[in-house]
Amino acid sequence: MTRAGWWRRNRWGLVALPVAAAAALAAASYRVEAQWWLEKPRDLQHATQGEWVTFSSSQYDRTGDVPFSVRVRLDGVRPAEELFGPVSDDYELDPPEGVQAIAVDLELAAPPDVPLTSCDLVVRDTDGVEYDYQIASPSIENQATSPCVPPDARGPELDLIEGLDPDTGPRRPDEWRVSPVVLLPEGVEVAEVVLSWGPPDGLLITVS
Amino acid sequence: MGGRRVSRPPVTPFSRLSRQAAFAVLLVAALATGRAVEGLMPAETEASAPFERAGSLGEPVETRWGTVEVTAVQGSTRIVDSLGTGRISAGVYVVVDWTYTAAGEPQIPSYVAIRDGDGRVFRTSSERNPYDSGGEAQPGIPRRLAVAVELPADAVAGAHLVVALPDNDEDHRRDDIAVVDLGLTQDDAGAWAASEEPVEVAGPADGPDAEAP
Numbered sequence: 326m327t328r329a330g331w332w333r334r335n336r337w338g339l340v341a342l343p344v345a346a347a348a349a350l351a352a353a354s355y356r357v358e359a360q361w362w363l364e365k366p367r368d369l370q371h372a373t374q375g376e377w378v379t380f381s382s383s384q385y386d387r388t389g390d391v392p393f394s395v396r397v398r399l400d401g402v403r404p405a406e407e408l409f410g411p412v413s414d415d416y417e418l419d420p421p422e423g424v425q426a427i428a429v430d431l432e433l434a435a436p437p438d439v440p441l442t443s444c445d446l447v448v449r450d451t452d453g454v455e456y457d458y459q460i461a462s463p464s465i466e467n468q469a470t471s472p473c474v475p476p477d478a479r480g481p482e483l484d485l486i487e488g489l490d491p492d493t494g495p496r497r498p499d500e501w502r503v504s505p506v507v508l509l510p511e512g513v514e515v516a517e518v519v520l521s522w523g524p525p526d527g528l529l530i531t532v533s
Numbered sequence: 534m535g536g537r538r539v540s541r542p543p544v545t546p547f548s549r550l551s552r553q554a555a556f557a558v559l560l561v562a563a564l565a566t567g568r569a570v571e572g573l574m575p576a577e578t579e580a581s582a583p584f585e586r587a588g589s590l591g592e593p594v595e596t597r598w599g600t601v602e603v604t605a606v607q608g609s610t611r612i613v614d615s616l617g618t619g620r621i622s623a624g625v626y627v628v629v630d631w632t633y634t635a636a637g638e639p640q641i642p643s644y645v646a647i648r649d650g651d652g653r654v655f656r657t658s659s660e661r662n663p664y665d666s667g668g669e670a671q672p673g674i675p676r677r678l679a680v681a682v683e684l685p686a687d688a689v690a691g692a693h694l695v696v697a698l699p700d701n702d703e704d705h706r707r708d709d710i711a712v713v714d715l716g717l718t719q720d721d722a723g724a725w726a727a728s729e730e731p732v733e734v735a736g737p738a739d740g741p742d743a744e745a746p
Contacts, residue, residue, distance in 0.1 A: 420739075420740075421738070421739050421740030422740050422741065423674070423740055423741055424674055424739060424740055454637055454638070454672050454673070455637070455638040455639065455672070456639065456671045456672065457638075457639050457669070457671075459639070459668065459669070459671075461668065462667060462668055462669075462670075462671075462739065463667040463676070463736070463737045463738050463739045464674075464739040464740070507671075508671055508674065508739075509671065509673070509674075510671075510672075510673035510674050513673065
């Protein structure tokens with residue numbers, strides 16, 4: 326039996342092999358989307374510190390998809406002096422030994438009827454290690470629940486619960502500034518800031 | 534198959550039947566052997582078992598998701614939790630002070646239990662077996678934690694602390710778990726079962742231990 330004969334006899338099987346392998350891989354990876362792609366912001370729009378960028382994405386609530394656009398500028402990252410929007414003025418920023426508190430100065434702009442409260446803020450160091458904005462921890466008694474909107478004029482919420490008016494509180498300004506505080510180990514340098522209103526979309530701003 | 538023809542003895546209906554029967558017997562035998570091997574060997578459990586990273590008291594245990602170090606072990610029949618609530622056991626309360634340092638991203642172990650020498654597992658919860666994690670810990674910032682687990686006195690000697698990231702123990706498969714030998718003996722069990730001195734179960738705190746040498 327010749328070699329050419331083997332290839333000839335199995336030609337249809339050989340044609341089907343890559344298709345079958347691709348189908349098997351696709352069938353076995355049905356959880357990649359839920360458990361990896363949607364697990365954190367991965368589809369990142371890139372920007373640099375000091376420039377205004379328009380970030381467009383979509384959230385969803387009881388009414389369906391809620392597309393939105395927001396303009397964002399990272400002014401800088403600096404050592405923090407006070408907590409961001411604590412419920413009580415008695416809560417003070419007092420990080421333990423070996424821990425630094427940094428404030429992320431952001432300017433944002435959007436029409437006051439755009440719901441922007443459900444936002445996540447993460448900072449990354451030069452090695453890609455992530456530290457997130459925490460509302461409370463053993464070292465932080467309490468900060469504002471959203472790092473992206475003014476604590477005293479949050480603007481509308483997503484319409485998530487029937488019977489609950491999503492549009493409460495004072496009108497949000499057209500342009501505003503926030504300074505959420507993130508705790509990191511001392512000596513760690515912030516290289517990137519990631520903002521997201523729900524994975525997989527996110528805005529990655531390089532700190533310069 | 535190929536174009537080559539092999540001369541065979543003439544096929545009678547009887548010989549065809551016996552060949553088919555032999556094939557069926559062989560097939561069933563092969564399936565039965567496979568099933569028996571699968572049943573006898575621990576293939577199912579071993580393939581999905583967690584990776585146990587072992588250590589002992591005072592020794593940092595490195596895992597995929599961070600570092601676990603047990604710093605102190607105490608015991609008594611009484612504890613006082615971080616809110617000041619006292620609890621009394623007819624067995625023994627084992628109180629473990631430990632430190633967790635997250636790796637890569639903010640996270641916190643949700644599963645903390647004590648496993649005795651016989652493999653019995655005693656889990657922490659929020660009520661009688663307090664464990665307050667304080668929420669996700671930022672990477673690189675040590676989180677000081679304490680747990681108290683109520684055990685029968687015969688489970689104390691040889692007990693290990695088991696720490697894992699997901700709360701559900703079925704989700705520990707193919708992931709690291711930290712298993713720390715608490716170095717406890719029958720003498721500890723006897724002394725603690727007789728002790729009525731309450732042991733404090735501290736709340737979570739960040740940063741290195743200020744009292745550490």
